[in-house]
Amino acid sequence: MALAALLSLTALAPTAHAHGDEDHSHEAPKAAIPVNKPAANAADAAPAGAASLEASARLADGSLFVPKHVQRLLAVRTVPVTEGALSAAVELNGRVVTEPGSGGRIQATQAGTVVPAGKGFPALGQKVRKGEVVAWLRPTASSLERGDRVGQQAELGAQTALAERRIARLEQLEGSVPAKEIEAARVELQALKKRQAALAAALDAPQPLASPVDGVISAVDIVAGEVVDAKALLFEVVDPTRLAVEAPAYDLELPSKVLSAEGLAGGRLLKLQVAGAGRLLRDQALPMRFRVLDAAAPLAVGQPVKVTLRTRGTAQGVALPASAVTRNAAGETVVWVHEDPERFEPRRVRPQPLGADTVAVREGLKAGERVVTSGAALLAQVR
Structure with missing residues (x-):
């Protein structure tokens, strides 16, 4: 019984494999291979010239680092700005009404x-x-x-x-x-x-x-x-083919200064024609009437319309689409300037209405600088 127990223990013991009488003392010990060990710094591990593969980030000076592939995803578009003489404009809050007799x-x-x-x-x-x-x-x-x-x-x-x-x-x-x-x-x-x-x-x-x-x-x-x-x-x-826009003007001299008018209703640009202004104040404002030239425009009576009037007088400035203007985290009005291929810099500006979907920037930009006109609101969300 003792001999049987000894034999069973010997069978369960691990078997050592030997290579005869070979001497392994002269071999250097092999280095251990780490498994799933994170790199200390992802930027150091990236190869040189691979910065465009990194994520977008806001830099210390407030500018943005946006890789090219992210710019394509955000549909970022830029245009070079040109400075010139721009007319002044006034914005009014109007609504769609029916023309008399329509x-x-x-x-x-x-x-x-x-x-x-x-x-x-x-x-x-x-x-x-x-x-x-x-x-x-x-x-x-x-x-x-x-x-x-x-x-x-x-x-x-x-x-x-x-x-x-x-x-x-x-x-x-x-x-x-x-x-x-x-x-x-x-x-x-x-x-x-x-x-x-x-x-x-x-x-x-x-x-x-x-x-x-x-x-x-x-x-x-x-x-x-x-x-x-x-x-x-x-x-x-x-009659949907004969509609007008009525807006209150708080400047009594404004009707005599108007050169042209545009409207924006529900994201649709409207061509307006000045039809006249009354001489009876309504809520301390002068009602102005504009005729809608596009008879096929999908409008409804009572729909709000942002009316932009171009008036006499010009001043130097840069014309930009309204989509280029956004706000930063502090609530300031800014535009994004494309300084480098993957770097965008915010510029604080004070835009003025120029048209229904355009604004005029009088200062803060230089001729030749590229300004983001599409995707500016998405750039402002980069943190």
Whole structure:
């Protein structure tokens, strides 16, 4: 039993492999190979000239280091600036309105019940023509008013019957009575019949509600069978091809200085034409009206519009797209100048409006410098 135990322990012991009587004392010990050991500095481990493979970073002086491949991802575009004489401009906050005569409202002329003119009421956006009936208004009357009208009808019916009998008697006495008396009786009978017909038609006859102008239905404030009061607004019609922009001007001399006008609504540039200015202050401002020259522009009444007016007088400056101007972390207005292939420097500027989508920088830039016009907002987010 002891011998069996000894043999089992010998079998479990690790086997040593020898190479005969070879002497390994003259060999140098091999260096250990580290596994997954991070480099002390990624920049030191990168090969020379591989800076463009690093990430974007904000440098100590406030400039940015942006590799070329990151610039392509951010769609960074630059343009060289040129200095020249630029006109002054003024920005106004306006809104889209309808031109006089290009829009209309359909209102109830008296209290009544509104019923559709066809299968149903016109839908929003439906085109209508001037004079087209869009609904009917059935007048409503109280029991007392209806009783009075029925009584008037009965009274007129009795007067008509008496007039007919009188004419019949006069015609039997024709030749012995003056002809003018017979003619007067006939005229009186015709007047009584017309009054009777008019009263009967006014009792229950519906009134047509027609469109006052050509355009599209822009507001529907009615349901079938609804009882409305007099002057209630039922439908509103707008001609989308004849719209205008109204903006308040706080400078009373501004209308006489305007050379041209542009608008920006929903990211779309609008060509505007000055249509005039009133002489009645509204909220301490002078209302100015501009005609929209692009009839196909997708606009809606009440939509806000940023109006830029170019006025007389020029000054030196640099014209830039509005997308080139952004703000830094401190809230200052800056533009990014492309100093080196992978370096951008911020410049504090004070832009002035030049057009609907352009600004004028009077100082802070030099002619020939390349300014970022696309991707400036993304560069400002680099930390």
